[in-house]
Amino acid sequence: MKKYRKQDFDTADVRRLLEPGPVVLVSSAWNGKTDIMTMGWHMMIGFTPALFGCYIDESNHSHELVRRSKECVINLPTADLLEQVIGIGNCSGADSDKFALFGLTPEPAIEVRAPLIAECYASFECRLADAEPNPNGSLFVWQIVRAHVARTPKLPKTLHYRGDGQFMISGREIDSRRQFPNQAK
Template identity: 55%
Template structure:
């Protein structure tokens, strides 16, 4: 499977990977157990601190691992991992080791104990910073504390979920910089 050469990436700029709205793989670990879930309900919330909000249903095996460990890694896959994306979203970590089942490689994080998925284009190490909407909405607010991203390709081919088994693959870039005010080019 494709391997990437990765570098540290500025945490205040991770919106580059998340704001376009790709499906992500969220990895977690707690007391010897680890898991991966497929997740499409996320949003950037702030540049610095680098905040991301995620809806993680309490029906997921990952819910308790993340809630108890207060950590996770948000991994951004490209389209060649679509079978893993769908397979992980249609199975339960209570019944299998998803890393083994889906032939994915654990990599060690710098700031969290949750494993990074080596085969993903970008890996965002996250710590839970606000738990107050978990009970009502399953809504976790994370701070990205360390980010790793592939040096190439410049524009990853991400997958975006529409529901009912249908995805959209990311298309061409569109440069509109000339129409922006300089101060808006963050």
């Protein structure tokens, strides 16, 4: 599998990759163990600071790791990782080391203990935001404290889940800046 050489990226711009709604891989570390989960339930919440919300049900092994460590890395897989995305979403880290099982390479992050996934196009280091909503324990608001993004391709082909084993793959890009009455945000 291809590893992406990623570069430092402005956290204020992570919406360019996350707001379109791709499936992501959440990596976490706690007490000497790591885990990865496949996640489609997430959204942007702010730019500066870069805030990112997601829902991680308690039934996921990763829930405990992110809850206890208050950290995670949001990794963006490209469409060629379809098999890994499905496999990771269909087994539990309680029974297995998902990095080993799926041939993925953990790389050290800078700000958090959770590892980056070398085979992903982008990785976003997250800390639980100060203003923790978490009303029912499963809704998390993260601050993205550091972003690593590959330079090529300029925009990746991403997977977008529809449920029931069906995915949409990101399609054509449209630049509509000239249609915006004011500076586009």
